[in-house]
Amino acid sequence: PELTFTEWGKELGSVFSVKILNDTFLVLNSFDAIREALITKGNDFAGRPQGSYRLEHFSMGYRDISFQNPGARLKLLRRISLSQIKMFDTGNKRIEELSSSMNKDLVKMFRSLEGRSFNPKEIIYTTVMNVLIMLLMNRKFEKTDKEFKLITEMERLVMQSIAPSGNGVELDILPWLRYFGNSTYKKLERQAQHRDELWNMIKPQILEDIRSDDKESNGLMHVLFRLYHSQQEKTITNSCLLEEVDLKMTFVDMVIAGTGTTFNSFCGFINILSQHRDIQEKLQEEVDRVIGSDRTVSLNDRANMPYTQATVLELLRSTSVGPFGLPCATLRKTSVSGIPIPAGVQILRNHWGMHHDEGFWGDPHAFRPERFLDEAGNIVPPSHVNRRHMMPFGAGTRVCIGEGLAMGRLFMMIATMAQVFVVEQGRLKSSWDPRTYQSGIVLHPLDYEIQLKSR
Numbered sequence: 001p002e003l004t005f006t007e008w009g010k011e012l013g014s015v016f017s018v019k020i021l022n023d024t025f026l027v028l029n030s031f032d033a034i035r036e037a038l039i040t041k042g043n044d045f046a047g048r049p050q051g052s053y054r055l056e057h058f059s060m061g062y063r064d065i066s067f068q069n070p071g072a073r074l075k076l077l078r079r080i081s082l083s084q085i086k087m088f089d090t091g092n093k094r095i096e097e098l099s100s101s102m103n104k105d106l107v108k109m110f111r112s113l114e115g116r117s118f119n120p121k122e123i124i125y126t127t128v129m130n131v132l133i134m135l136l137m138n139r140k141f142e143k144t145d146k147e148f149k150l151i152t153e154m155e156r157l158v159m160q161s162i163a164p165s166g167n168g169v170e171l172d173i174l175p176w177l178r179y180f181g182n183s184t185y186k187k188l189e190r191q192a193q194h195r196d197e198l199w200n201m202i203k204p205q206i207l208e209d210i211r212s213d214d215k216e217s218n219g220l221m222h223v224l225f226r227l228y229h230s231q232q233e234k235t236i237t238n239s240c241l242l243e244e245v246d247l248k249m250t251f252v253d254m255v256i257a258g259t260g261t262t263f264n265s266f267c268g269f270i271n272i273l274s275q276h277r278d279i280q281e282k283l284q285e286e287v288d289r290v291i292g293s294d295r296t297v298s299l300n301d302r303a304n305m306p307y308t309q310a311t312v313l314e315l316l317r318s319t320s321v322g323p324f325g326l327p328c329a330t331l332r333k334t335s336v337s338g339i340p341i342p343a344g345v346q347i348l349r350n351h352w353g354m355h356h357d358e359g360f361w362g363d364p365h366a367f368r369p370e371r372f373l374d375e376a377g378n379i380v381p382p383s384h385v386n387r388r389h390m391m392p393f394g395a396g397t398r399v400c401i402g403e404g405l406a407m408g409r410l411f412m413m414i415a416t417m418a419q420v421f422v423v424e425q426g427r428l429k430s431s432w433d434p435r436t437y438q439s440g441i442v443l444h445p446l447d448y449e450i451q452l453k454s455r
């Protein structure tokens, strides 16, 4: 739909409405309209649609961060999650060590396949997923662990069943179809079983860490459980009393929101790299000059590696793996581009269209990191017009809470690949162009294979 809406926007203008079966969405299709909604009138547009049977089922009654409406609970969960994610940035030695150990794992897994043609998806998925698990529980799982299998399967089932315009939309309109073997309902039920089984496995692990008072067990879930216990014992009072379902859905939400997005962006990148020799050489030149080969990449290197940073930005713009962000809803009577909008209207923001607007970008379908560099080769500041036209993480009060984590991980993985490998196309070739990606709430690059040579 992102390509269709972008085309329609040329005729219909920057704001139009579409009917998907009997659900109506207002589509915001230009930078000005999206900016007005998310930033100038952020509080008016900060709601999430609450009428979808599928979302309500998946989120246990909107108890996750992504789909609940603003209120004390959302504020508390967002604040704690954000402060934990900040610890993943520079300055925390243990996290830095763990992150670089994960990069080492990525390199080790790739090295074991050197010289062969292979699909890198599984290895990338394992690495990205484990970064999330590290954030949540301060540990990592092996591919063969039951927990890992449950998480993977749960994430796959969610992606297949909750896209606003995808398969299963009929269940929102006719929820009674669940009594008649509806296939999306079966997927929702299966994911709920996986979720519960997973929670029953990880909850005792988190509680055991807390009991043993392991100072290093400071994952987001440890922090939330400690707060939850303090609230129960009435040693802390917040304006919102957490229940176990809030903790469980925060875990599920972070895994779902953080894995598919980062994983598909990086998967897209490796295919882009294998077909852009010039970009690969520029990345290699920079990493050789700034880091060399004697030490591993660190987040602190970002400041000295503008080309790699520009590549991360161009990757997020070009692939736009969250083509509409998350759907939002107006909380009160408002307007956009001078058009009055009542409360309760469901909104889709065409981030893809904004990131591929030919009138603005000129050549939006070329992969060109230089768009984000000035004449001296420095990264342009966030106030630069090209950076302002980029909202891969949304903006305003509901901006993605994983932005810093995702940007940091993408930087680490891109710089590490350039430092260690030359990436070439393998036997299975597919277009790198994101217009070919498979649609969904998150876009998926087509399958491809690569061949790696150590540098």
Ligand code: HEM
Pocket: 038, 065, 066, 067, 078, 085, 253, 254, 257, 258, 259, 261, 262, 265, 321, 322, 324, 325, 326, 328, 391, 392, 393, 394, 395, 397, 398, 399, 400, 401, 402, 403, 405, 406
């Ligand atoms: C390349 C990676 C990522 C992209 C492109 C991305 C993109 C987005 C977008 C567009 C939104 C919707 C914002 C809005 O409604 O305005 C969002 C929300 C969200 N993201 Fe991300 N994200 C990424 C990585 C992550 C990671 C790593 C995490 C977890 C650590 C995460 C957690 C969330 C959560 C919880 C929300 C819901 C926020 C809310 O509704 O208040 N994301 N993300």
